[in-house]
Amino acid sequence: MQPVPRITVEVPVLRVGASPSDYENLGTRVDVLRRRQGLHMTLLHIGILEDFARDIVQWNRGTTSTEAVTRTTSAWLQALPVLDAFSGTAARLTVLGGGSVCGLEVEVPEQVRDFQVGLVQALHRLLDELLVDNIDDFILSSRALGYRHPHWTPHVSVGRPASRDRRPLDIEPLAIGFGASRIRNRQALPATGPAGTPPAGRQAPDD
Structure with a gap:
């Protein structure tokens, strides 16, 4: 039985460092280093x-049906704007996910942070349309959304921590190239209906 796909808005990693060995060298600092193909940075989960x-249905006590939430959310996701390709820099490894994941902490351009803030604001508008009250409380308590902290830390998960030491580890700075934003597992979304109001921008193309 295949796992049910998770939906995220993400940017794919196109390159790490100046050569493939720059990434492979992280294997001395990280357990079970992930393959470069498939690396990404999540903007919204x-x-x-x-x-x-x-x-949502449990939160608003059935005021909105499951079908309506699914249809509206699917349309909203597919109407979100696209963030153009950009470059960032990583100069340290940090432990994430309660200690189970090691990631490159990435310094990104200000427009990337602005875009991510816009996604969260758009999520607020979607939830308001779906009749969710106390939206901030809902976001932090929703198991599906999985927020552990109210603030976004740009990072690329690369493997498991190599030791029990949870302190950030400085590394030789790596330039990281990212592609345009996309919806992960877009093909799993159901047919769309009326959408919530997305942030201003151009419509996302198919993956």
Whole structure:
């Protein structure tokens, strides 16, 4: 049985450092280094769409149906704007996910942070349309969304921590190239209906 796909808005990693060895050298600092193909940075995590809908229905006590939440959220996601490709820099490894994940902490251009803030604001508008009250409390408590902290830390997960030491580890700075933003597992979204209001921007193309 295949796992149910999780939905995120992300940017793919196109390159790390000046040569493939720059990334492979991280294997001396990280356990089970992930393959470069498939590396990405998450801008907004929605999670399993059915779980997200269930969280909303439980929160607003059935005021909005599961079907309506799923349809509206799917349309909203596919109407989100696209962030153009950009470059960032990573100069340290940090421990994430409660200690189970090691990631490159990335310094990104200000427009990337602005874009991510815009996504969160758009999520607020979606939740308001879906009749969710106390939206900030909902976001931090939703299991599907999985927020551990109210603030976004740009990072690329690369493996597991090599030791029990949870302090950030400085590394030789690496230039990281990112592609345009996309919806991960877009093909798993159901047919769309009326959407919430997305932030201003051009419509996202198919993956």
